[in-house]
Amino acid sequence: MNLSELKKEIARIVREVDDSVDERLEKALALCPEEDEADAVEKDIIIYSALVDLLWRECPDHSRDLTLLQLYALLAEAYDDADDYRAMEAVAQGVLRLMRDRMTPADVYRETIPRIAAAIGNSVYNHALYEILLLYVKCVLAEMPEDVLVKPHVKKLLKLHLLLEYSEWREREWSKDFQNQMSMLFSAEELMHIIANPKIGHLRRDPVEYTRAWEDIYYDVEDELTTRFQNAPRQRGLCHHIWSVKRELLKDQYGIDWRSPAQMNSRVRFD
Numbered sequence: 001m002n003l004s005e006l007k008k009e010i011a012r013i014v015r016e017v018d019d020s021v022d023e024r025l026e027k028a029l030a031l032c033p034e035e036d037e038a039d040a041v042e043k044d045i046i047i048y049s050a051l052v053d054l055l056w057r058e059c060p061d062h063s064r065d066l067t068l069l070q071l072y073a074l075l076a077e078a079y080d081d082a083d084d085y086r087a088m089e090a091v092a093q094g095v096l097r098l099m100r101d102r103m104t105p106a107d108v109y110r111e112t113i114p115r116i117a118a119a120i121g122n123s124v125y126n127h128a129l130y131e132i133l134l135l136y137v138k139c140v141l142a143e144m145p146e147d148v149l150v151k152p153h154v155k156k157l158l159k160l161h162l163l164l165e166y167s168e169w170r171e172r173e174w175s176k177d178f179q180n181q182m183s184m185l186f187s188a189e190e191l192m193h194i195i196a197n198p199k200i201g202h203l204r205r206d207p208v209e210y211t212r213a214w215e216d217i218y219y220d221v222e223d224e225l226t227t228r229f230q231n232a233p234r235q236r237g238l239c240h241h242i243w244s245v246k247r248e249l250l251k252d253q254y255g256i257d258w259r260s261p262a263q264m265n266s267r268v269r270f271d
Helices: 003-015 021-029 040-058 065-082 088-099 108-120 128-144 147-162 170-174 176-183 188-196 212-228 238-254
Strands: none
Touching: 003 021, 003 040, 021 040, 040 065, 065 088, 065 108, 088 108, 088 176, 108 128, 108 147, 128 147, 128 170, 128 176, 128 212, 147 188, 188 212, 212 238
């Protein structure tokens, strides 16, 4: 079944109102391709997107939160596999639409949010990721204050809290009780290390990369760079040329002053 045929078949299945939601889910998921099948990721995206829309339309009362978040996890992972990171923003906003009601049990979050956060974390949408992690951590710690499995996500949340732009909304969420719950998961030395070294990954980044303005334009800039350098020979030192053009593009078209990885990490050698 090619992509066009699959879209028509999925549309037909979700419109079959004589079938229950469970029956339609089962029929649609039966069409998921094998991993090595041609266009497998694209087909997965078609199926999972249609089923997410189905659940939002027919089950808006939190009765299917686990299934919905499982589908979002699968969809986020499919977009990650397809390197389609623009689409992660819509996934993140859909997940937040559900989480902001604060009606989903912690065990549902524990099963799904780490997978979703891992996929979104490969995109530039750090503000949405921050809110997802915040709501996840608050819910889990409220029910299980000593849940050590949430510790890596609390660490990522703390780093983003230090790196992202200040906002009154963020500060209102950080009650004393919540801060105490998080601090209980770490030793004093661990907390001091996070505060002193909040970078995510191995390299330091320009702080502008943690702004909403960066999220708004990042993939447009990357598309432009891909077009400009699509025929450039892959040779040593190319990254420095690309970064130079990127700096000019960001400054001239968006008024953003940006420092490259080489400028931010003077002791690291880049080829």
